[in-house]
Amino acid sequence: MKDFTELKKQLSGLEDKLKKYREVLLANLVMIGEIPAPTGHEEKRIQFILNRFDEAGLTDSSIDDAGNGVGVLSGKESENALLINAHADTIFDTKTDHTMQVASKEIMGPGVADNALGLAALVTLPYILEDLKIELKNDLVLLAGVKSLGRGNLEGIRFFLENNKFDIKNAICVEGIQLGRLSYSSIGMLRGEITCRVPETYDWSRFGDASAILTLNEVINKINDIRLPKRPRTSIVMGSIIGGSSFNTIARDATLGFEVRSESQEVVEKAGETISDIVLEVSSKTGDQVELDIFAKRTPGGIPYSHTLTKCARSVMETLDIEPRLAPSISELSALIDHEIPALTLGITVGEQTFKSNETIQLEPIYKGMAQLIGTILAVDGGYCE
Amino acid sequence: MSNLQNWIDKNTYHHSEFWDLKKLVEAKKKKNLTISLCLPTLNEEKTIGKELIIFRSELMERYPLIDEIAVIDSGSDDKTLEVAKNFGADTYLASDILPNLEPKRGKGENLWKAIYQLKGDIIVYVDADISNIHPRFVYGLVAPLIYRDEVKYVKAFYDRPLAFSGNVRPSGGGRVTEILVRPLFSLFFPDLTAIIQPLSGEYAVRREVLDQIAFPIGYGVETSHLIDVYHKFGLEAFAQTDLDKRVHENKPTQALGKMAFGILQTFIKRAKALGVFEKAEHETILRQFQAKRDQYEQNLIEIIEEERPPMIEIEEYRKKFKK
Numbered sequence: 001m002k003d004f005t006e007l008k009k010q011l012s013g014l015e016d017k018l019k020k021y022r023e024v025l026l027a028n029l030v031m032i033g034e035i036p037a038p039t040g041h042e043e044k045r046i047q048f049i050l051n052r053f054d055e056a057g058l059t060d061s062s063i064d065d066a067g068n069g070v071g072v073l074s075g076k077e078s079e080n081a082l083l084i085n086a087h088a089d090t091i092f093d094t095k096t097d098h099t100m101q102v103a104s105k106e107i108m109g110p111g112v113a114d115n116a117l118g119l120a121a122l123v124t125l126p127y128i129l130e131d132l133k134i135e136l137k138n139d140l141v142l143l144a145g146v147k148s149l150g151r152g153n154l155e156g157i158r159f160f161l162e163n164n165k166f167d168i169k170n171a172i173c174v175e176g177i178q179l180g181r182l183s184y185s186s187i188g189m190l191r192g193e194i195t196c197r198v199p200e201t202y203d204w205s206r207f208g209d210a211s212a213i214l215t216l217n218e219v220i221n222k223i224n225d226i227r228l229p230k231r232p233r234t235s236i237v238m239g240s241i242i243g244g245s246s247f248n249t250i251a252r253d254a255t256l257g258f259e260v261r262s263e264s265q266e267v268v269e270k271a272g273e274t275i276s277d278i279v280l281e282v283s284s285k286t287g288d289q290v291e292l293d294i295f296a297k298r299t300p301g302g303i304p305y306s307h308t309l310t311k312c313a314r315s316v317m318e319t320l321d322i323e324p325r326l327a328p329s330i331s332e333l334s335a336l337i338d339h340e341i342p343a344l345t346l347g348i349t350v351g352e353q354t355f356k357s358n359e360t361i362q363l364e365p366i367y368k369g370m371a372q373l374i375g376t377i378l379a380v381d382g383g384y385c386e
Numbered sequence: 387m388s389n390l391q392n393w394i395d396k397n398t399y400h401h402s403e404f405w406d407l408k409k410l411v412e413a414k415k416k417k418n419l420t421i422s423l424c425l426p427t428l429n430e431e432k433t434i435g436k437e438l439i440i441f442r443s444e445l446m447e448r449y450p451l452i453d454e455i456a457v458i459d460s461g462s463d464d465k466t467l468e469v470a471k472n473f474g475a476d477t478y479l480a481s482d483i484l485p486n487l488e489p490k491r492g493k494g495e496n497l498w499k500a501i502y503q504l505k506g507d508i509i510v511y512v513d514a515d516i517s518n519i520h521p522r523f524v525y526g527l528v529a530p531l532i533y534r535d536e537v538k539y540v541k542a543f544y545d546r547p548l549a550f551s552g553n554v555r556p557s558g559g560g561r562v563t564e565i566l567v568r569p570l571f572s573l574f575f576p577d578l579t580a581i582i583q584p585l586s587g588e589y590a591v592r593r594e595v596l597d598q599i600a601f602p603i604g605y606g607v608e609t610s611h612l613i614d615v616y617h618k619f620g621l622e623a624f625a626q627t628d629l630d631k632r633v634h635e636n637k638p639t640q641a642l643g644k645m646a647f648g649i650l651q652t653f654i655k656r657a658k659a660l661g662v663f664e665k666a667e668h669e670t671i672l673r674q675f676q677a678k679r680d681q682y683e684q685n686l687i688e689i690i691e692e693e694r695p696p697m698i699e700i701e702e703y704r705k706k707f708k709k
Contacts, residue, residue, distance in 0.1 A: 023474070027443030030436055034518070055448075099517050099633075102435030104465070104472045 002384045004315055010378055011319050015371040017132065025124045025366065026107070028052065030100045032123070033109050033116030039089040039152040042067060046088055049123050049144045056126035058142075066159035069144035072166075073126050073136065075381070081139040082380050083171035083341070084125065084373075085157060085332050086118035087148035091355055108360045113351040117176030117361055119144055121348050121373060128374070136381045141166050145332060153191075153296040154335045161339045170309055170380050171343035172373070173332045176351060176361060179369045180322050183329035183345035184310045185302025186337050188268035190260045192294035194219055194279060196243075197253045199289060212254040213243045215288045220256060222278040226271060232263035236271065261330065265299050298334040302343075309342045312385040316375035320368055346373060390580050390673075394682055397537070397625040398582070401526030404627075407449040410525060413532050420453045421528055421590075422506030426496035428460040430514040431469050437512070437519045438473035444521040451525060456504055457514070458483070458496040466514075478503060492603035493587075501596045510590035518633040527590035530625040538595045538623040539615050541581055542588035544632040560585065561639075564674070566646045567609060570653055572672045574662045577621045578612050579673035582682060585609070585649075588629070595619065605645045606652025613656045 037045040046069040053061035053071030060072035069088065090111035092098070100109035100116075109116075122142050129136070141164075146156035161168075175181070196215040220238065228234040236258060243254025260271045276292055283290035303309060305326070317324050329345050336343035348369030351361035379385055404410055414421065423441060427434060438455065445451045457470040457477045470477045481489040483499040497511055508531050512523050523542070530537045563585050571578040578584065585608050599614040601607055615623055637645075657663055672687045697703045 023439050023443035024447050026439045030439060031520075100436060101432055102439055102469075102473075103431070104435070104469050 002382070002386070004319075004384060007316075007375070007379055007382060007384055008319050011316065011371065011375045014374065015320065015367045018128065018367045018370050018374075021124065021128050021131070021370075022363075022367075024127060025120055025370070026102070026363070028124050029107065029112070029116050029120035030102065032119045033100045033107075033112050034098045036092065036094040036096065036098050037089050037111075038091070038093045039147055039149050041094065042088045042146040045119075046144055046146065049088070049119065052123040053126070053142065056123075056130070058126055064160060064163070066156050067146040068156045068160050070160070070164075071123075071126070071142040073129065073140040073142065075136045075138040075140065077137045078139050079137075079167070080169040081141045081166040082136075082377060083141045083143060083166070083168045083336075083343075084122060084174060084377070085143040085145055085171060085336075086122040086174045087115050087156070087332060088119060088144040088146050089149050089152060090114065090116075091149060092357070096357060105364065106360050106362050108353075108358055110357040110359055112359050113176035113349075113354055113361045114359070115174075115176050117348050117351075117366075118174040121174050121370060125373075125377075128370070134374070134378070136377070138169075138381050139166060140377065140381075141168065148332060150191075151295050154332055157332045157335045158338075161335055161341075168341055170385065171336045171341050172376060172380075173329075173336070173343060173345040174373060175331070175345060175347050177349060177354065178325070178347045178351065179349050179365050179372075180317070180325045181345065181347040182310070182313055182317070182324040182326050183331075183333055184305070184307065184313075184326075184343070185328045186298055186300060186330060186334035187328040188260075188262045188265045188300040189296070189298040189330045189334075190268050190272045190294055191258070191296035192275075192292060193255050193257050194275075195253060195255045195291045195293070196282075197289040197291075198250065199287070210286070210288070211244070211251045212288065213251040215282060215286050215290065216241070216243060216254040216256055218282050218286070219278060219290065222282065223258070223275060226274050228262075228271070229264075229267060232267060234260070234262035234264070234267050234271070236260050259330075263300055263328075268297075298330050299338070300328075301337040302328070302333070307342060308385045309344060309380070312379040313344050313346070313376050315384075316372055316379055320371055320375065322368060322372055344376070346376065348373065388684075390577065391683060393577075393621055394580050394684070397530075397580075398682055399526070399530060399625065399627040401522040401627055401629050404522075404525050404529035407444075407451060407521075407525060410529055410532060411449050411451050414451060414528075417532060419508060419532065420506045421451060421508045421510065422500070422504035423452045423455045423524060424497065424500040424504060424509055424511050425455070425457045425470075425475070425514045426460070426493050426500075426511065427457050427462060427466050427470070427514045428493075429462045429464045429466060431462070431464040431466045433517055433519070434466055434514045435469045435473050437514060437516065438470060438475050440519050440521060441524060442474055445524055451528065452510070453506060454504060456500065458500055458503070460491055460493070460496060490603045494601045494603035494607035497607060498601035498603070501593065507593050508590055509593065509596060511588060513587040513634070515634045516632055518631060522629055523588055523632075524590075526627040526629050527588060530627065531590055531592060534625070536622060537625045538592045538619055539611070539625075540590045541583065541612075541624065541626045542586045542629045542632075543581075543583035543626055544586070544629055562642050562646050562649065566649060568674065569672060573668050574657055574665075575613065575616065576669050576671070576673060578616055579684065580621065581612060581624065582626060582675055584612055595623070602648075602652045605648030609649050610652045610656060613653075613660075617660060 058071040240257035244251030349365040
């Protein structure tokens with residue numbers, strides 16, 4: 001690997017220099033964050049991002065057939081490309097009040113961390129690089145990807161990776177939080193919903209002894225009883241539950257949202273099969289309709305800890321006094337891994353109340369987070385990661 | 387077409403007409419104008435930070451349209467000034483400006499003192515309680531002043547409901563405008579009914595106009611501006627810009643009553659001074675607004691309040707009851 005002395009010089013003082021762009025970055029954050037973008041309905045947010053790319057003079061920017069916003073900052077040599085990706089969708093629907101509240105040290109609002117800040121970093125990058133007179137050798141491809149979360153199942157980035165014309169050698173996924181995260185591998189995952197329905201022909205004389213919630217409860221108990229190995233590490237997340245309509249009526253339907261996560265693909269598949277058996281068993285035992293819908297899968301993979309890209313990112317973090325926290329990811333990184341593109345996920349600042357309408361991010365660490373992003377870009381572009 | 391309709395067509399803009407900020411900044415430079423933005427505040431910590439970030443980023447850093455941003459505060463007891471300072475605004479307590487004058491407390495006081503404190507040839511006033519803040523709140527108002535020398539005072543109005551069935555929709559201002567100010571203007575200053583939202587708190591004005599007019603310190607400031615500027619410079623000095631939607635907290639009816647009372651005092655003072663009450667015939671046409679697609683037009687409604695005399699004056703009555 002190339003000696004880091006030159007890069008360290010470039011990084012010295014960068015964090016302070018970035019303070020100058022506070023208003024531009026935060027204005028982008030607020031304006032992006034206030035445009036609702038539930039998965040599958042990101043058009044307005046993408047249009048705003050495209051306008052920003054246009055204003056920054058990215059001549060090749062466009063919205064692709066999947067609805068992704070793509071901007072290209074051409075490099076001097078333009079041989080290879082580095083992809084910077086931030087997902088554009090949020091878990092909040094259009095009816096949620098998307099007003100962002102700006103205080104002296106923090107900004108609060110739905111989706112501010114996940115992923116308005118990631119997007120703000122993405123759209124502000126060309127402005128900052130130009131103003132700092134940083135010219136890259138390689139093309140920087142900026143992707144605001146749609147349909148990433150939940151049932152979206154990374155549709156946007158997958159479409160882009162299958163159809164783009166660039167020679168992408170490396171990629172960085174940008175998330176609003178948490179600063180210090182360093183994800184370079186994906187774990188195996190299977191995401192689905194189990195829906196229980198009391199049939200229309202249900203015999204109501206069976207007073208109170210059946211309800212979709214009770215049936216779902218049976219399913220949950222059985223899933224909870226699945227024996228999971230300690231190695232490879234595996235877990236089943238029961239993430240959400242919706243059911244019933246009032247205090248005094250029997251619930252007609254109930255839905256569980258769950259995710260199986262494991263370092264081993266085999267274990268994920270086995271757990272999936274067990275859940276499928278549980279669903280059939282409970283369905284036949286209760287006579288209720290129980291359905292399993294698996295709509296997202298990830299296969300484990302990624303680059304090793306010792307990969308030059310990971311090493312590079314760790315050196316940049318070390319230079320900036322950021323403590324790296326290694327954690328696997330199931331986000332867009334997986335799609336990149338599937339395409340065998342060495343990739344990382346980085347966070348920009350620290351935050352809390354994630355996925356709630358009072359999601360909050362801290363402002364001060366943002367400069368460090370941005371310095372880390374720019375530093376990693378410079379490292380990749382400067383050939384430090386080869 | 388009436389003269390008033392001509393004025394409306396010629397002087398009513400939509401902010402989207404001024405989207406090209408690069409062009410606007412060039413025109414401003416060419417005319418050698420300076421622009422100051424004044425945000426009058428009283429306990430606005432929740433919204434002031436966002437306004438400052440957006441204005442500084444979009445209208446100072448990216449497009450140098452405004453030359454200074456000042457927050458003039460009436461004595462907030464929350465963190466308004468701390469947040470404002472933190473986001474780079476020049477912050478002032480209204481009472482610290484012109485300290486030799488007896489301090490008064492009210493939004494009009496802050497707006498008036500801004501003329502002394504700020505340097506711009508144009509001052510644009512934007513309320514600090516707007517939660518859907520956007521750069522259009524400033525460029526939509528200053529653009530007519532930059533492009534047209536004869537325009538001196540640009541008022542904001544807000545419209546464009548997202549969904550409306552049918553071709554024609556009622557338009558205009560809030561409750562105090564439609565119940566108090568529009569009927570008063572229809573009676574005594576019919577030309578001023580061409581201003582769609584006379585009470586909107588956002589406007590951009592040339593310094594040479596601002597230093598010529600008095601400022602009520604309370605609720606009457608917008609009404610008095612319209613009457614005074616109209617009296618001194620005529621309707622041609624005005625323009626108005628549609629800034630789309632403005633989201634802010636709705637005021638309860640009691641607060642509107644206070645507002646209406648203040649406005650009435652200001653109005654009566656001016657109407658008396660200008661002798662409009664003494665006019666033998668006053669108008670009987672109420673001028674409201676309606677919008678057809680993007681066109682605004684006045685809806686003239688003749689309302690003649692006829693009266694019957696006391697019954698005692700009627701002969702038949704007196705005969706019947708032997709009075």
